[in-house]
Amino acid sequence: MIEQVQKTEKWYQNSILFKLGVITLLILLLLIPQSWIQDLIVERQANQTDNINIVSNKWSGSQLVQGPILMLPYKRQVSNAGSKAPVQTVIEYLYVLPQNLNIEAGLNTELYKKGLVDVTVYNTKVLLKGNFSQPDLQKANLLTGQVMYDKARLIFGITDLKGLKNNPAINVQGQIYNAEPLTEQSRVFENAMQISFVLPQTGNINFNYVLDIKGSNDLNFLHIGKTTDVELAGNWKSPEFNGRDLPDNRVVNEKGFKAKWHLLYYNRPFPQQWANNDTTLSGKKAHLSAQFGVRLQVPVGEYRKITRTAKYATLIILLTFVSLFLTELIRKQRIHLFNYTLIGAAMIVYYTLLLSFAEKIGYNYAYLISSISTIGLISLFTASLLKNVKAAVLFSIILTVFYTFIFVIIQLEDYALMVGSIALFVIVAALMYFSRKINWDNH
Known part of the structure; x- marks a missing residue:
């Protein structure tokens, strides 16, 4: 009976498949604190x-340069x-878009x-x-x-009027007009401004003006000219x-x-022109499809990098435990499952x-210090467990390769998938090579 118990204990101690199963369960349990880390990143990002x-x-916020249009x-x-009621005279509006629009900025x-965000x-x-x-x-x-040429208006706007640094002076046919806010109920543009002028009844109507503005993150324009030309330059x-x-x-x-x-x-x-509808330019779908411009952002934001790094936590833990x-197995030195747990905890704390x-x-710099x-820490702990400095140095090299691999993938954007796939293929090939000499039927 005692001999049978000893054989049972020996089976638990020496079964490769049993220990591998427990390690797999441990990796799954480490997914719980990993999800907490993801929640923490989301909270900090918010x-x-x-x-x-x-x-x-x-x-000032992101700016969308809108207009001008002729009203x-x-x-x-x-x-x-x-009805016997007398005929009434109502005022309606004809909206005309520019024939040619040239923008330089x-x-x-x-x-x-x-904080963390630039x-x-x-x-x-x-x-x-x-x-x-x-x-027409x-x-x-x-x-x-029917047309009230003496009450013509030129209307334009930007998204955030707080970014307007001075009052625009609008030149129409050589005459200078100072712009005023469009205070009446009109949905032509968000935050619209206007000038009133007498519209000549023949020939083209020329205009020019300068918007001295400030904003953040984005600068966009609205495609409203029959021909629209934009030249944009910057130091970003x-x-x-x-x-x-x-x-x-x-x-x-x-x-x-x-x-x-x-x-x-x-x-x-x-x-090019329409009558009696001040929402044509403000329709959300049409508005979005007519915008173009530039976004001035860091290619990969800091929090986005951290989030992407944390998503590789399971892969890093898996590769580390497998290594x-x-x-x-190769050195035939047993490492207790509790020590696996401590190493896993160290790799989770890494993300905090x-x-x-x-x-x-x-x-x-944070990635360098944390890595x-x-x-x-893990290398010193492994050296004390295996009582072998060379094995610990080799293990530290393996971990360095893993963390370097993740860092390179995070820095890459267009080639991240390709580089990651090739690296994983090489890792799987290496694991296949080193696992050849393992007797998986050992009990």
């Missing part, structure tokens, strides 16, 4: 998003069918650090010039006598061109970027170190 909003509210009032007689950017703020002067053709009254079923080294239309020509280097757009009205979601398990240090000194600390 806090930093609040910081971005604070900076944007104090400086021309006209009179129309209306009467109710079957130069961005002067700087980083405003708030908020990109900028100053820019946007020059807008172009012309309107005469409204026949197409609008209007007579010249890693621009992301967004919107439906990418630049026709762009140059990005260490000095900054230059980009040019040439857009025709064929892909524009707006008609330790193979070392144990990374997060806390990154908020103070940035991701790259060296964790690798050093």
Whole structure:
């Protein structure tokens, strides 16, 4: 009976498959604190998003340059069918988009650090010039006598008026007008401004003006000209061109970027003119499809890097445990499951170190400090367990390769999947090679 008990104990102690099963269970249990780490990162990221909003509210938010458009009032007689009420005269509006619109802007950017997040703020002067053709009254079923040429208005806007640094002076046909807020109920643009002028009844209507504005993170434009040309330059080294239309020509280097757009009205979601509808330009779907511009952000944000790094936690723990398990089998030195648990705990604490240090000194230095600390701790612990310095040095090299591999993947964006797949293939091949000499039937 005693001999049978001893054989049972020996089976538990020497079974490779049993220990491998327990290690697998331990890895699954470590997923619980890993999920807590992910929640902590999300919480800290939400806090930093609040910081971005604070900076944007104090400086100015993302800017969308809208307009200009020509708003021309006209009179129309209306009467109710079957009613004895007299005919009434109502005022409606004809909206006309520019025939040609040319925009030039130069961005002067700087980083405003708030917590972990670097908020990109900028100053820019946007020059807008172009012309309107005469409204097509026949197409609008209007007579010249109905149109109130002396009350024509030019309307434009930006997303955040707080970023407007001075009152724009609008030049129309050589005459200078000072812009005023559009206070009446009109949904043409968000935060619209206007000037009133007398519209000539013949020839093109030329205009030009400069918007001296500041903003943060994004600068976009609205494609409203029948022909729209935009030249944009700035000192930001890693621009992301967004919107439906990418630049026709762009140059990005260490000095900054230059980009040019040439857009025709064929892909524009707006008609050249329309009557009595002030929501045509503000429709959400059409509005979004007509925007284009540049986003001024760090290519991969700090919290995004930390989140991506934490997603590889299970892979790192798995590879580390497999490496330790193979070392144990090859050297024929048993390592207790409790020691596996302590090593797993050290690798989980690694991510809290990374997060806390990154908020103070940035991701790259935080990754270096956290990795060296964790690798050093686990290597010293392994050396004391195996009583062999060479084995511990080899294990530290393996861990260094793992953490370097993850760091390279995080830095890469376009090639991350390819590099990661190749590296994992090499790792699997190495595990297959070293596992050949293991007797998996040993009990």
